[in-house]
Amino acid sequence: MIDFPEFLFDALLVVLVLLFLTVVMAIIRIVKGPTAPDRVVGLDTINTIIIVSMVVFGVIAKSIIYIDVAIVYAFLSFISTLFIAKYLEGGEF
Amino acid sequence: MITEIIIYIMLAAGVFFNMLAGVGLLRFPDVYTRLHAGTKCTTFGSIFIIGALILLGLKALFLEGNTDSSILVIHSGVALAAILLTNPTGAHALARAAYKSGVKPVGAVVDDLEKKPKKVKTVNVEKEIDKKLSKKEAKK
Numbered sequence: 252m253i254d255f256p257e258f259l260f261d262a263l264l265v266v267l268v269l270l271f272l273t274v275v276m277a278i279i280r281i282v283k284g285p286t287a288p289d290r291v292v293g294l295d296t297i298n299t300i301i302i303v304s305m306v307v308f309g310v311i312a313k314s315i316i317y318i319d320v321a322i323v324y325a326f327l328s329f330i331s332t333l334f335i336a337k338y339l340e341g342g343e344f
Numbered sequence: 345m346i347t348e349i350i351i352y353i354m355l356a357a358g359v360f361f362n363m364l365a366g367v368g369l370l371r372f373p374d375v376y377t378r379l380h381a382g383t384k385c386t387t388f389g390s391i392f393i394i395g396a397l398i399l400l401g402l403k404a405l406f407l408e409g410n411t412d413s414s415i416l417v418i419h420s421g422v423a424l425a426a427i428l429l430t431n432p433t434g435a436h437a438l439a440r441a442a443y444k445s446g447v448k449p450v451g452a453v454v455d456d457l458e459k460k461p462k463k464v465k466t467v468n469v470e471k472e473i474d475k476k477l478s479k480k481e482a483k484k
Contacts, residue, residue, distance in 0.1 A: 296365060
């Protein structure tokens with residue numbers, strides 16, 4: 252695949268570490284969150300950041316399959332968010 | 345050389361906005377403001393980070409003639425389109441669900457969705473006249 256320079260490799264690793272720091276912040280919100288919608292908001296944020304970090308990791312590991320998995324993960328997390336929202340809203344499906 | 349500088353700037357901007365989303369999730373007082381931070385900031389940051397990777401693939405494709413990197417460009421673009429389509433829709437559904445499950449905005453003075461519009465009593469004039477007339481006839 253792509254042979255990119257060594258310093259870009261290090262920069263992408265730093266990007267991954269900072270993204271996982273953001274995931275840790277969202278996990279703190281999930282543990283603390285006073286109501287159920289708070290926790291779902293944290294979960295939604297974690298899903299988006301996981302998609303981005305999967306794409307970054309696919310470039311680091313030089314294999315496209317991670318990016319394909321990220322596409323499928325995006326749509327599945329969207330469907331799960333919609334169903335949780337429907338459940339919180341109450342009423343019939 | 346200049347494309348690498350642009351890639352670094354875009355990566356830094358994307359990471360900055362994604363971390364703003366995390367800080368906003370921790371600091372905001374309310375479900376709706378947390379949703380505002382956690383969804384819009386991650387969408388904007390994802391555009392920058394995946395855009396930097398697409399730019400990396402385009403550079404390898406056009407400047408170095410590496411045809412394998414076109415796969416990276418197309419698949420990253422599809423992943424970015426998936427994020428851009430699904431993220432605002434999910435946020436809208438979540439905000440609606442949070443309002444319907446009874447969470448009120450903190451510090452909000454006016455709540456437009458709370459009160460239903462007043463029902464105006466409509467009077468059918470002909471029926472009223474008929475009623476009065478029938479009462480008079482019953483008296484006679």
